[in-house]
Amino acid sequence: MLVLTRQTNEVIMIGDAIEITIVSVKGDKVRIGIAAPHNIPVHRKEVYLAIRQANIEAASVDREAADKLHALEDLIVKNRGNV
Amino acid sequence: MKIATTRFGDVDVPESEVYSFPEGILGFSDIRQYVVLNNPKGGPFQWLQSLELPSLAFVVCDPRIFMSDYKIKVKEEDISSIKLYDIAGGFVLVIVTVPKDPMEMTANLLGPLIFNPKEKLAKQLVLSESGYTTKHKILKGDEQGSVKD
Numbered sequence: 001m002l003v004l005t006r007q008t009n010e011v012i013m014i015g016d017a018i019e020i021t022i023v024s025v026k027g028d029k030v031r032i033g034i035a036a037p038h039n040i041p042v043h044r045k046e047v048y049l050a051i052r053q054a055n056i057e058a059a060s061v062d063r064e065a066a067d068k069l070h071a072l073e074d075l076i077v078k079n080r081g082n083v
Numbered sequence: 084m085k086i087a088t089t090r091f092g093d094v095d096v097p098e099s100e101v102y103s104f105p106e107g108i109l110g111f112s113d114i115r116q117y118v119v120l121n122n123p124k125g126g127p128f129q130w131l132q133s134l135e136l137p138s139l140a141f142v143v144c145d146p147r148i149f150m151s152d153y154k155i156k157v158k159e160e161d162i163s164s165i166k167l168y169d170i171a172g173g174f175v176l177v178i179v180t181v182p183k184d185p186m187e188m189t190a191n192l193l194g195p196l197i198f199n200p201k202e203k204l205a206k207q208l209v210l211s212e213s214g215y216t217t218k219h220k221i222l223k224g225d226e227q228g229s230v231k232d
C-alpha cells in the first residue's frame with residue numbers, strides 16, 4: 001500500500017479523475033473529501049460490506065420458504081413512526 | 084423474449100421490461116440485466132430475476148407495504164447515473180432475505196433499489212446516514228434486527 005503524508009487542504013490525485021482532499025484532522029478523526037466520476041461509487045467500507053453481505057444472503061432463498069411467501073401478506077405489520 | 088430461470092423455468096417477458104443496472108448490485112457487479120417478476124402465487128413479494136444468471140433471483144418488495152414512512156434521501160448525482168432527474172418518476176423496491184423460517188425474513192432498507200421505468204435503468208443506493216439497517220425484520224416479533232447503531 002502506498003502511504004503518503006498530507007496536510008489539511010492538500011490533495012491526492014488518483015488517475016485524472018479522482019481527487020482526495022484532507023478537509024480536517026481532529027484527534028483521531030480525519031475528514032476526507034472525495035471527488036470522483038459518477039460511475040465510480042464511493043462508500044464507507046463497513047457500509048459497503050454490510051450491503052454486499054446482505055445481497056449475497058438474499059440471493060440464496062430457501063426453496064420451501066419461497067413457496068410460502070404469498071401467504072405472509074396478512075402478517076406484515078405496518079411499522080410506523082421510526083426514522 | 085424468453086428468459087431462462089432456475090426457479091420458474093423459461094419465462095416470457097417483454098423486452099421493454101428489462102432493466103439495466105449500470106453498476107450492478109453490490110456483490111454481483113458483473114450481472115447487469117434483470118426483470119421484475121410477480122410471484123406466481125400472488126402476494127406483495129416480487130422477484131428480481133437476473134437474465135444473465137438463471138439461478139440468481141432476489142425476493143423484492145415495496146418497502147411501504149411494511150413501513151409506511153420509509154423515506155430515502157438521495158443527491159442528484161446518486162440518481163443521475165440512471166438518468167432519473169425527478170425522483171417522483173422512479174420507484175423503489177427493497178431486497179428481502181428469506182431464511183428457512185420465513186417469519187424471520189428481513190429487508191435491506193440501507194441499500195434499496197431505485198428504478199427509472201422510463202429509461203429502464205436501475206441501481207442500488209447506499210443510504211449511509213439514514214439509520215436504516217440491512218436486516219430490518221418485516222414480520223411481527225421482537226425488535227431484534229431493526230436495532231440502530
